[in-house]
Amino acid sequence: PLNAFGCVVPPRSERPVLAISYTSLKFPNRAPDGRVMVRVFLGGALRPELAELPDESLHEIVREQLRELLGYAGEPEMTRVVRWPSAMPQYHIGHVARLSRINGLLDEQPGLALAGNAYEGVGIPQCVRSGRQAAKRLVDASG
Incomplete structure (x- = not known):
């Protein structure tokens, strides 16, 4: 069982995942009882090419990362890809x-x-x- 609101994946891990948010734990009633809703953030400034991949490729990357990071072995009941290019500001030197x-x-x-x-x-x-x-x-x- 998940007992946190999410996790941040350090860049040095060189994973495509930036963070995972356990949305249904942060906000009750976002998922039916016995189910969990997660949001997985990919790419970012270090991996912008991921935003260009087709949805199914992103689904596979997410499934693989959830297996490796959280031990999640099931298949999702529902998936949705939302692309937000340049959503987060990048603070540069200066x-x-x-x-x-x-x-x-x-x-x-x-x-x-x-x-x-x-x-x-x-x-x-x-x-x-x-x-x-x-x-x-x-x-x-x-x-």
């Missing part, structure tokens, strides 16, 4: 310095705020914090 310059420019425009995963983190907590900081900045600027 990102922190670029943010510092952007924040300096924002200081000159008090009614302008930026928020989202492109700035200080792609996780939900970072995005929520980013939104709250932007909202506070705008409220403070409005007096």
Whole structure:
């Protein structure tokens, strides 16, 4: 049985899988009792060619990875491929310095705020914090 919300696969493993999210454990009622819904994230910036593969090839890669990583031996009852090319921002060398310059420019425009995963983190907590900081900045600027 799964007893976590998912796992992240380190890039050094050289696997096509980036992460696995146990969606039905994170969000109740996403799968019938006795069933599990998982989302498997493949490719990313290190393996963009995977997004070009046909659905059936991706299904086979996912089945193989679930067997190897989780010991899952069954066949899925349902599968669906959704492609999100360039969905996650890639922070390049110099990102922190670029943010510092952007924040300096924002200081000159008090009614302008930026928020989202492109700035200080792609996780939900970072995005929520980013939104709250932007909202506070705008409220403070409005007096």
